[in-house]
Amino acid sequence: MSAATPVLTPELVQVVQAGVGTVYLLSALLLVGRPRLQSGALVLLAGAWLVHVALFLLRWYGQGQLPIVTRYEDLTLDALFLVCGYGLAQWRRPDLRRAAALMVLAAAVLVLGALGYSQNVYPWSPALRIFWLQVHAPLNSLAVTLATLAASLALLGGREQELRCSRLLWWVLLLWSAMVATGAYWAYLAWGRFWGWDPIESWALATALAYAAVCHLMLRPGWSGQRGCRLALLPYAMLLFTTYGLVLVRYSMHGQYLFR
Amino acid sequence: MRLWRLLGSHQLATALLGGLALLVALGGTLPQTARLSPQERQGWQQEWSVSSGWLDSLRLSDMFGAWWFWALCAVLLLNLLAGTLQLTLRLRAAPTLAAWGLVVGHGGLLVIVAGAMLSARSGFGAHLELTEGEIWHGAADKLVVDRGRAGGFDGVLRLDQVEATVGQDSRLRELQLGLSWQESNGVLQQGMVSANRPVTVAGYRIYPDNTFGKSAVLERLLGDGSRRLLLVHFPLPRAQWGSPRWQAEHDRALNVGDEIRAFRLRLEGDPVRLHMTVSRGAEILFEGWLQPGDSVTVGGERMTLRQVSPWAGLYLAADRGAPWVFAGMLLAVAGFCCLWRGSIDGVRR
Numbered sequence: 112m113s114a115a116t117p118v119l120t121p122e123l124v125q126v127v128q129a130g131v132g133t134v135y136l137l138s139a140l141l142l143v144g145r146p147r148l149q150s151g152a153l154v155l156l157a158g159a160w161l162v163h164v165a166l167f168l169l170r171w172y173g174q175g176q177l178p179i180v181t182r183y184e185d186l187t188l189d190a191l192f193l194v195c196g197y198g199l200a201q202w203r204r205p206d207l208r209r210a211a212a213l214m215v216l217a218a219a220v221l222v223l224g225a226l227g228y229s230q231n232v233y234p235w236s237p238a239l240r241i242f243w244l245q246v247h248a249p250l251n252s253l254a255v256t257l258a259t260l261a262a263s264l265a266l267l268g269g270r271e272q273e274l275r276c277s278r279l280l281w282w283v284l285l286l287w288s289a290m291v292a293t294g295a296y297w298a299y300l301a302w303g304r305f306w307g308w309d310p311i312e313s314w315a316l317a318t319a320l321a322y323a324a325v326c327h328l329m330l331r332p333g334w335s336g337q338r339g340c341r342l343a344l345l346p347y348a349m350l351l352f353t354t355y356g357l358v359l360v361r362y363s364m365h366g367q368y369l370f371r
Numbered sequence: 372m373r374l375w376r377l378l379g380s381h382q383l384a385t386a387l388l389g390g391l392a393l394l395v396a397l398g399g400t401l402p403q404t405a406r407l408s409p410q411e412r413q414g415w416q417q418e419w420s421v422s423s424g425w426l427d428s429l430r431l432s433d434m435f436g437a438w439w440f441w442a443l444c445a446v447l448l449l450n451l452l453a454g455t456l457q458l459t460l461r462l463r464a465a466p467t468l469a470a471w472g473l474v475v476g477h478g479g480l481l482v483i484v485a486g487a488m489l490s491a492r493s494g495f496g497a498h499l500e501l502t503e504g505e506i507w508h509g510a511a512d513k514l515v516v517d518r519g520r521a522g523g524f525d526g527v528l529r530l531d532q533v534e535a536t537v538g539q540d541s542r543l544r545e546l547q548l549g550l551s552w553q554e555s556n557g558v559l560q561q562g563m564v565s566a567n568r569p570v571t572v573a574g575y576r577i578y579p580d581n582t583f584g585k586s587a588v589l590e591r592l593l594g595d596g597s598r599r600l601l602l603v604h605f606p607l608p609r610a611q612w613g614s615p616r617w618q619a620e621h622d623r624a625l626n627v628g629d630e631i632r633a634f635r636l637r638l639e640g641d642p643v644r645l646h647m648t649v650s651r652g653a654e655i656l657f658e659g660w661l662q663p664g665d666s667v668t669v670g671g672e673r674m675t676l677r678q679v680s681p682w683a684g685l686y687l688a689a690d691r692g693a694p695w696v697f698a699g700m701l702l703a704v705a706g707f708c709c710l711w712r713g714s715i716d717g718v719r720r
């Protein structure tokens with residue numbers, strides 16, 4: 112068990128990451144504020160994100176294995192995806208600058224929350240040395256990113272973003288389900304069964320079913336707009352609980368690495 | 372006609388999906404007896420005697436084995452079947468890529484649900500512990516069944532070698548099990564199983580179970596002159612895996628003639644030796660150390676410690692539903708990806 116990055120001491124990593132989180136937080140507040148402040152916020156955000164990427168790359172280089180496994184790494188990775196997703200979204204559609212700002216706030220919470228977990232490096236157990244890890248874990252981050260964008264549009268987007276939000280929800284459903292599917296295939300290779308009703312498996316399926324229910328409900332005229340998008344906050348809460356909360360309250364065989 | 376429309380409607384889908392979402396979340400939260408060890412189950416039933424009673428009577432504590440859960444899944448299957456057929460019929464009016472994607476995607480979901488139901492009915496999984504050099508002919512009494520019912524095992528399986536690499540932090544780095552086997556065709560085959568790399572033998576997939584330890588092989592020469600082998604597996608705590616100095620204990624009762632004898636065994640490495648205490652009730656019949664090759668006579672029975680070898684846990688699985696589930700997943704993802712730019716509006720009623 113060693114410190115992660117060869118260049119930075121663990122203390123320095125903490126300080127730099129705390130700085131990144133604080134700048135994300137500040138940017139999120141500025142982005143929902145007056146339009147005049149938005150450009151400044153974007154510059155701050157881009158700078159902090161580059162530092163964040165550098166931290167990720169240094170950790171990867173330092174430990175010689177992709178940093179996407181421990182709780183600390185998982186939270187940090189999700190935040191990286193969120194800010195990247197926000198950057199791309201607002202670049203393609205400038206009207207999303209304010210409406211998607213919740214993504215930046217979520218990234219700040221994750222980057223700062225990650226500091227509460229051990230940053231030690233753990234050598235991977237044999238089951239983790241497989242291609243599917245590199246698909247399964249990032250699919251989760253991608254699903255969290257799009258789901259947070261949809262939730263942000265539902266809360267901050269108003270009527271103009273209804274259509275975009277409802278289209279996004281289908282993509283969240285697809286990505287989340289693909290994450291579950293790759294996990295199931297991996298479980299088949301690693302444990303001899305593709306499904307065992309482990310709490311994480313059950314909750315991940317329940318989340319997919321809930322998104323599917325809301326998406327199908329939104330096919331009805333009365334629910335197609337903002338009403339449906341707001342209802343989708345319910346499966347979003349389930350997604351957050353499955354990803355971040357469940358292992359705090361239930362033992363799961365998927366969480367072997369999560370608390371180190 | 373109206374029933375047919377209702378059966379394939381997205382209104383029914385919404386209700387079923389919402390209901391199942393709630394139930395599955397509940398099942399992921401409440402303790403499920405099928406997943407608890409006997410001690411945990413007893414603890415939960417004692418501590419929560421009232422609530423566990425009514426949860427049991429509603430089968431909410433064994434939800435994923437309850438008939439009503441699978442009945443709901445069967446209704447979902449019908450919904451998907453009718454929905455997919457209705458979408459297919461509408462293809463003639465607008466045969467776009469998106470419309471095709473919708474059909475294929477829902478067809479994939481249909482295959483997933485059907486495969487999952489087949490898997491729940493016919494899937495099998497069991498733990499099997501073998502000592503290095505031991506041959507298993509398919510005897511069911513060596514299996515600790517995890518799910519389903521064992522069919523026959525038409526072959527012979529031998530654990531040739533156990534190779535475990537453990538880091539200084541006492542974490543497992545690599546566990547490789549060398550196996551040889553012979554199926555009904557008589558051809559002798561060899562292979563290695565390791566994490567994520569099972570082998571298939573006589574219709575069963577064989578995985579490493581990540582359990583590992585030392586096994587004492589004792590030969591018993593009984594009063595009537597017959598010989599029996601007694602294999603005692605000692606699971607080693609992971610912290611001791613890498614070191615030559617390990618120690619493990621095991622208690623067991625054995626029928627000798629028509630009396631029961633209690634054996635308390637302690638196996639040690641460096642040097643390898645076994646401490647054995649044999650008692651009958653309160654009376655101690657034997658207490659002492661044995662090294663490989665040593666024999667001792669206890670109450671008319673001669674016991675020889677033949678050898679101390681590594682043992683490893685294997686997991687045997689068979690599941691006819693799994694390939695269908697994976698095929699369905701591929702279809703579903705491929706189908707729904709066809710909706711990338713296309714709108715489903717044109718396909719809807």
Ligand code: HEM
Nearest residue numbers: 180238248251291294295297298301312315353354365368
């Ligand atoms: C919230 C949902 C999920 C998240 C965030 C998630 C994330 C991860 C991550 C980060 C890992 C790598 C390290 C670790 O063991 O923690 C992992 C491993 C794994 N996941 Fe998932 N996963 C989720 C759901 C699922 C589901 C539904 C399945 C299967 C049906 C699954 C199957 C697996 C398997 C088999 C491993 C390998 C674990 C091992 O043997 O060490 N995951 N997952």
